[in-house]
Amino acid sequence: MEKYIKNRYDFVFIYDVKDGNPNGDPDFDNQPRIDFETREGLVSDVCIKRKVRNYVQLKVASGDLDSAKFDIFIRQGSVLNEIINTVKKDSGNDEKKGLFNMCDKYYDIRTFGAVLSTGDSLGVVRGPVQFVFSRSVDPIDSRTHSLTRCCVVDKADSTTFGNKSTVSYGLYRMHGYVSAFDGEKCHFSEKDLELLWEALMNAFEHDHAAARGEMNARALIVFKHESKLGNARASQLFELVNIKKKDGIEYPRSFEDYIITPIDEIKSKVADITAGKVEVLNFE
DSSP, X not given: OOOBOOSOEEEEEEEEEEEXXXXXXGGGTTEEOBOTTTOEEEXXXXXXXXXXXXXXXXXXXXXXXXHHHHBOXXXXXXXXXXXXXXXXXXXXXXXXXXXHHHHHHXXXXXXXXXXXXXXXXXXXXXXXXXXXXXXXXXXXXXXEEEEEOSOOSSTTOOOOEEXXXXXXXXXXXXXXXXXXXXXXXXXXXXXXXXXXXXXXXTTTTTOOOGGGOEEEEEEEEEEEESSSSOSSOHHHHHTTOOEEEOTTOSSOOSGGGEEEXXXXXXXXXXXXXXXXXXXXXXXX
């Protein structure tokens, strides 16, 4: 039997973009998402989940993971109701058994959860892993660039101009949470958790596109609690990860323009706050 996670985790994922659009907003002509009051850049949780799903799919396709255990439910070309209906039928119309079967087969369901009530209802799965919107450390500079093309779609089309929106540079941080209680319900294992960390740190390595420019994972700082309930509030731990511009930098254009709290300092402060009951894991 696989070992399901027994600890609570909170984490900070740090990544950046240069001359690209990390997450276009369809409500605003696909321009980079932004907080219109602070001008800080935003990236939706769904966007980063998509990167994780894509990475796991690639590992399955390469033969590194068993498709019977690490298939992806939310992917292009899937007809979700057909999958749900088939699983419910194969489970003898037992919703609880059907849910467990879905969790055991699909990595993204046992990680992020899913709404499985669109077909022959199997209910709703609350996944152990939750992401929030990413937010840039500083306000971003979003520009729209006019582009020209050397051909037209048809003879009646005389338009030879297009546009592309980019962020000159943005350093983003995302907070996330892993619940051991929901992990046990979804059969989320230690191996699944290791794959999540791997997928985040490789989220942009196989997702390059001209529109996204240069995107790179920079750091993943994980707080592993000793217990299921946790040994400190997540906000206390997140506040220990401080990111600021170096002195003299007005317009940051690279990761080297920032200073992040040294990991040894974070570990020391976490030990003081939690009496050693929260371990700090660092991925770079």
